[in-house]
Amino acid sequence: MKYAEEVHKEILSKAKEAPENKTNTPPRNKPAPLSKKHHPEKVQEKETIPTQPLEEKEKGPALDHFHKKIELLIDRMERLDTSTTTLSSGKKSSGQLDLSTTKKLPSPQCVERKPIKVSDLDLSADVLPTDKKVTWESFNLKKEILMGLENKGFKWPSPVQAAAIPHSLGGQDIVARAKNGTGKAGAFIIPLLNKINRFRPQIQALILVPTRELVLQTVKVCKEIGLHLRLKMLPLYGGVSPKDDIIRLKEGGTHIIVGTPGRVLDFIEQKIISLKHCKYLICDEADKLLGTGFKEVLYSITEKLPPQRQIEMFSATFPCMVQDYVGKYMDDPVKINLMSELTLRGVKQYYAYVKKTDKLHCLKTLLSNLDVNQCFIFCNAITTVERLAKRIADLGFTTYFIHSKMKQEDRNMVFHNFSTKGQCKILVATDLVTRGIDVPSVNVVINFDLPRSTESYLHRIGRSGRFGTKGVAINMVTPEDAEKLREIEEELDVELIPFSQVLHPTAALPNP
Structure with a gap:
């Protein structure tokens, strides 16, 4: 685990060197490619993230403001060029992905469902109702x-x-x-x-x-x-x-x-x-x-x-x-x-349909534009956890990572600093922390890798929306994940909301 310790030290040192930035907007000149296929010059051409945070339109609870940021992003999406290929010529009655055309898609920003609307989000309260008759x-x-x-x-x-x-x-x-x-x-x-x-x-x-x-x-x-x-x-x-x-x-x-x-x-x-x-x-x-x-x-x-x-x-x-x-x-x-x-009642679920090589840019766009209290980012492999945590730190975000191969004292330290002290906003993890871990300030869960099972998906997104509060789960779905997404939706009887056009690296984000 010497490598893991060195990576953590490097992450923490970068976090200390990073300038104070309350909005966590990463520097424009540090896009981090996910693989060698991304040449730095090409990544720079795709950079369209605004340098200034979105303005707060009105005051309110933190979670309401977080959802308002999502609404602003959706409004931007609706103004984008709509001449894109879609998964299907029309919405299927089952509301599922058209798997017959999945692997032929030229662009990951294509979706078959209508983008979310403001009216679709219930933002009337930060806490979901319970039976107050019982004391x-x-x-x-x-x-x-x-x-x-x-x-x-x-x-x-x-x-x-x-x-x-x-x-x-x-x-x-x-x-x-x-x-x-x-x-x-x-x-x-x-x-x-x-x-x-x-x-x-x-x-x-x-x-x-x-x-x-x-x-x-x-x-x-x-x-x-x-x-x-x-x-x-x-x-x-x-x-x-x-x-x-x-x-x-x-x-x-x-x-x-x-x-x-x-x-x-x-x-x-x-x-x-x-x-x-x-x-x-x-x-x-x-x-x-x-x-x-x-x-x-x-x-x-x-x-x-x-x-x-x-x-x-x-x-x-x-x-x-x-x-x-x-x-x-x-x-x-x-x-x-x-x-x-109660299943998933407090968690709004979205998916971003992306190419595997565009995942990091989509993640950067999310972290740059949303008001995240604290966030879990889940990966399926330990090596992915360590590499992704380092990339996120390179983008200017304070980040920890945790997985089962770390020493127990290191795991205890990381989780204590994240959950109790709140020393950073982002924890990159495997499924190690999906069961019973309660961090009330976590309002966002991002599945960088779609989980391998519906059970794992349920436990992951359950890290947000704790004890009746509202949360958001965003899943990065590649063409290879389309079948698994359909299985998750069928087994849980839910329909995830498309959120992909906003995240596509070539999509311009005009000023609101």
Whole structure:
């Protein structure tokens, strides 16, 4: 990982050298080609990005202003030369791409759907409506938890919390399916904290998650909501020395363990921890925990629990293998499915139809013209993540990158600086950070590479629009991706909005 460290140092040094620019508009004389096929002179000819940021037409919430910038770009698009080839002579009733002509397209700016209109965007509020009839007080929670919720700014339960918390407090097993960013973590953390007896210094609950980053995120939320309860929580995950964790466990008094399955099972087998008093098992991102590499481990951990236990499973997707686990270990679980009501409700989805070699210029245009609070940019390969982060830094944007091959301490540092300190606006990542990672200030997700599966797509765009707020997801779609785009739209029953003419490198952007 020496190379990754050197690249990160170079990125950070460039960020420090870059002049202060609140609009993050990159310098005009530094276009970065994506491959050797792009000769610098040719790239310079395509440069049409204005040097000054778009003017703010009216004041309002930050997200409203962000969407207004999109509207301005769309207005510009409508004034472009319309004599371009289209994917199809007319809009198909299914609203899908005409795949029969995809590979014959002479230009990536061609779309078959009408450009988005201002009336298509619901910008009436920054936060989506929830059922305000349900209050925290109606759950009879401990006053310490109510204080923690107030400190967090949680005014009322989200739909998944309103549905799950009563059953959890009642001791029932739960299988809950809901979109990322709808408050799934709170749906199991809040009732769990209410059930823990702080006067018993024993491991009473185990929360299993698939990644180290999600371990830290979950512990953080537990500590914030349970600030006044004085409970002891311990994160357990691989990739770091277990010595400190062993010392803390021997000191005793741990009430809740949040960990990855491998490290937890390792500690159980070494008799470092015992689950004989553990009455609560929670599996977050359950589909991942029951996937390849984790399934046998989860089964082994469950076998160590006492007969009288409560098991809760939460995820945005539930493949068929979950049913085997439910049938074997869970007792007539309550099934909660809010996907139909909540799927992608807060995230406006766009696609930019581009050639592979034009992706970087399209990305530059987006970052230069949109008011991004914070942004995730996803790639499918680790090598692409590192190269793209370096290119973005060359364009003048402060950027971090993160992937699974980095040292754990480096990953922790990057994620902490991005999510907590807000030291940069852009994080280039693989699917490592797609599950459960909660950064409320992220309002934009860009798929530089279209994900390989619909499940991955759902988790990626769920990084924006967290807990009912509005977000934007923009997908860069090449001719080779057209079939995958159609599959995603069909499986999720959505129709992405074309946003490509604005991003085409040869398209002039006249002053508004």
